[in-house]
Amino acid sequence: MSDSEKYPPVWRRPAPEDPALASQMEHAAREHLTLDPRYPQEMDQTMLRPMARSGRMFWLVFVILSGLVIMLFTTWLYQMIWGLGITGLNRPVMWMLYIANFVYFIGIGHAGTFISAALRVLKFEFRRPISRAAETVTVFALLTASLFPLIHIGRAWKFYYLIPFPNQRQLWPSYHSPLIWDATAIFTYLSCSILFAYIGMLPDLAMARDHTTGWRQRFFKAVALGWRGTTKEWANQETALNVFSYAIIPVMFSVHTIVSWDFAMALQPGWHSTIFGPYFVVGALFSGAGAVIMVLAVIRKAMHLEYFIRKEHFAGMAMFLLILSLTWDYFYFNDFIVPWYGQDPVEKTLTVLLTSGRWSVLFWLMIFSNTILPAATLWSKRVRTSPLALFIIGAFIQVGMWLERFIIIPVTLGQNWLPFDWGTYTLHLPEALITIGAFSFFGLMYLLFTRFFPVIPVWEVLEGQLLQTVRRIGRALVPSRTEE
């Protein structure tokens, strides 16, 4: 029994004498993190202890992921030496797996900061312990995604031609090209996300500085930027976070809309569609929310964070996931019904090829993962509160959304205007290795992050607990919250 349970902090209401009310109170504390306060020192240790202790499992995962990341860069080097001919790319299908991975990783990068910012703006309490895990999904997914344009282009060593800076060629990148809009939007989102995550992390870094010794202390001292916790610092941080929360939501919408324009702006039947913007945004949020749930389930188990990440947080995210699944269905239906109803011969051919052609197995697997599985399971409260079930559903959603990004490319590019140029695509080994390597790259960066930075915003949890209380109304105890 911990100190907090024997002598709870003063901001925890004492147990009422009435046994019925006392049991209600006990139940509420079990269910809600904000009603189960502990001493700050104890919470700090819950967070800091697993960071310093890396078990055998950690090193095993670390070695495997590092090996796969080395494989990624070796394959990329090999591709640069020989040329893109070692991939399955060919004349009609000039974009493929690398672009699919790029869009997928941008997609899962979407949800993190958005979840954190939107839930903050809307004052959802369940965001408190999960906001940082979500924000870091964004940062690392965007970093992984930004590898892919470089892997994709024919002359990766000339990538700086795409960057706007005064140069001896006296040539600026062309802002007519959706690719440059894309790069601009993603860079904006990435820098906002890093700043947002970092500003939110300052108090926790200072906390870690005050509770560690040796090299860790020196490290945290450097990254905490001298945070002392004065009233002015807290007020400035609050303002900065609010500004970022509001500003980042429109940026989020712009980013994936622009990514969809890489396709929608092209003069290709099947791509040239006005629905692509909103439909990609929803798809991105959907896959991103799934990824955040998977990450939460893993860090909760691996770092023993059961105190912080509770069933209520999974339930909240699962509800969000269900809504996003239904929204995605709505847009996908729209994308299908309009061309089908129009009976345009080109669009009709594409629909037939998608649903019964070479890629139809993947198409139906996608429909199962994105539509049928979430709709069939997430209605149940038992599923919504089970981390294991949600992890599996989240994994299916990742598969489904990845497939969605995958099959959108070969069907459209392979079947273009003049039938003489029709072609198809076969997966080649280098692309598969690079894809596996990219997922490992994401995993490895996240793994290292959990060792060097507190992954739960302890100050936010404490703030929530200080603001939360219970009021007695008649025979019931009602959780209530103070707001500034």
Place this chain on the structure above:
Amino acid sequence: MELPNRKWTLVVDLDKCTGCSACVIACHAENNVPIHTDREVAQGHAMHWMHLQRYWDGEYPNVYARFIPTMCQQCSRAPCEPVCPVYAAVHSERESLNLQVYNRCVGTRYCQNNDPYKVRFFNFFDPPFEPPLDQQLNPDVTVRSAGVMEKCTFCVQRIRRAEERALVENRPLRDGEVTPACVQTCPPSALIFGDLNDPNSQVAGLVTNPRRFRLLEELGTEPSVYYLKGGKSYVG
């Protein structure tokens, strides 16, 4: 001296075309277009700036092969140009040509995606010009490296040479003075090249022909390549 505006135009008379592919060979020789092995071709890495699209028409036993020589259509409103992030695909307003600047190209391959005619070719590997093939390369044309896009230029090196000659001799360019390699080679003279801005040129007379059409004209790309085709002639 200011050079006059040109509207370079190619007319392909499909009723004359025999499908002999001499234009394809001529283009390869003139423009240093690499020739790939059968294995590469099977993988879709073949490169022919000029190629013959062949379609089968009708049901057995009345089957006809119909073919259409296809090359970069040099669109006035080219979909491939605005999507290039590094100005490798640029438009020459004066000559009405779509230019490809090889040493700017980083190989995003967006131009090929947005090209409805699929007449742009990507160097998946370094071009295989093994000795003594490297001795026959045209010195007027860059040999492209792995990772860049290339396409038909209407033999811009020949256009440039003819214009410079006319400039030196201080006279206007004569119709028929510029002949791209394919036009020069075509045995039945099915390919005719000229400046549409010159009202007396041969092409200016042909583009008003009732047999004329342009490829995928409904997309609004305004190609500079005109095809001539009579109703039921199955020769081309």
